[in-house]
Amino acid sequence: xxxxxxxxxxxxxxxxxxxxxxxxxxxxxxxxxxxxxxxxxxxxxxxxxxxxxxxxxxxxxxxxxxxxxxxxxxxxxxxxxxxxxxxxxxxxxxxxxxxxxxxxxxxxxxxxxxxxxxxxxxxxxxxxxxxxxxxxxxxxxxxxxxxxxxxxxxxxxxxxxxxxxxxxxxxxxxxxxxxxxxxxxxxxxxxxxxxxxxxxxxxxxxxxxxxxxxxxxxxxxxxxxxxxxxxxxxxxxxxxxxxxxxxxxxxxxxxx
Numbered sequence: 661x662x663x664x665x666x667x668x669x670x671x672x673x674x675x676x677x678x679x680x681x682x683x684x685x686x687x688x689x690x691x692x693x694x695x696x697x698x699x700x701x702x703x704x705x706x707x708x709x710x711x712x713x714x715x716x717x718x719x720x721x722x723x724x725x726x727x728x729x730x731x732x733x734x735x736x737x738x739x740x741x742x743x744x745x746x747x748x749x750x751x752x753x754x755x756x757x758x759x760x761x762x763x764x765x766x767x768x769x770x771x772x773x774x775x776x777x778x779x780x781x782x783x784x785x786x787x788x789x790x791x792x793x794x795x796x797x798x799x800x801x802x803x804x805x806x807x808x809x810x811x812x813x814x815x816x817x818x819x820x821x822x823x824x825x826x827x828x829x830x831x832x833x834x835x836x837x838x839x840x841x842x843x844x845x846x847x848x849x850x851x852x853x854x855x856x857x858x859x860x861x862x863x864x865x866x867x868x869x870x871x872x873x874x875x876x877x878x879x880x881x882x883x884x885x886x887x888x889x890x891x892x893x894x895x896x897x898x899x900x901x902x903x904x905x906x907x908x909x910x911x912x913x914x915x916x
Contacts, residue, residue: 750863754850755906757899761846762838763890767878769830771890774875776826789819846891848899848906855889866910873915879903 763771776782792815799808836842845856854863864883873880878892896903907914 748863749861750847750849750852750854752847752849752851755902756847756849757902758845758847759891759895759897759899761844761890761892761895763834763878763892763895764838765827765831765834767890767892768834768837769827770875770877771880771888772826772830773823774873774880775888776822785818785822789815792818844889846889848903850906866906869907869911871913871915872907872911879907 777786792811796808796811796815799805799811837844841858843857847854847856852863852865852868854861868883870882870884872882877894878890879896880888881891882888891903893900904916908916
């Protein structure tokens with residue numbers, strides 16, 4: 661039994677190495693999620709994924725135990741595992757260009773600042789900042805210094821702590837995404853676009869884009885409310901005009 665299992669694992673490893681590129685769902689999706697989710701949300705998502713994996717492994721072990729509880733000479737029926745359907749690489753045509761995504765910490769900070777303060781939570785935070793500032797000024801002018809200090813503390817915490825936290829996350833993500841194995845190669849054409857990072861690959865049609873927003877140093881390409889990637893103007897270079905043509909022609913919600 662151990663020998664068969666070892667041979668099976670060796671065969672699976674050989675198959676995985678021969679596949680280039682491989683479409684990977686979660687890893688490619690994380691490329692976008694990393695720019696929008698907070699560290700707490702990412703940790704929670706990773707914990708849920710680990711729990712699901714552990715549960716699946718325990719369930720498989722239980723099935724194996726029950727399967728071999730029969731007679732000693734009885735051999736289990738061999739069942740072929742269904743092959744996972746891999747989406748074929750996108751066949752590019754027409755206008756085509758590629759670029760490596762290496763957003764700087766400033767690029768990611770601008771995007772995260774926009775994403776945070778243009779959401780419902782961000783609007784509430786702005787209202788709290790204004791309200792606490794007004795109340796602090798009113799309290800000090802009225803002679804209520806204790807209340808004024810409390811409101812001033814709320815103002816400083818929201819107005820300073822949040823941007824500093826975003827800046828810290830932006831620097832960390834820039835280091836992960838702009839060097840070595842973290843660099844993503846994007847290819848755009850009239851057919852659609854795809855992402856490649858090492859052995860990971862994911863093709864997309866333009867209809868998968870929810871919206872594109874023009875920032876000061878980059879274009880924010882949203883694949884969902886919490887998934888986006890940056891096409892920085894520096895990385896696009898001479899291909900920026902072609903990129904804009906493709907986006908204008910194929911994406912309805914383009915804020916240019």
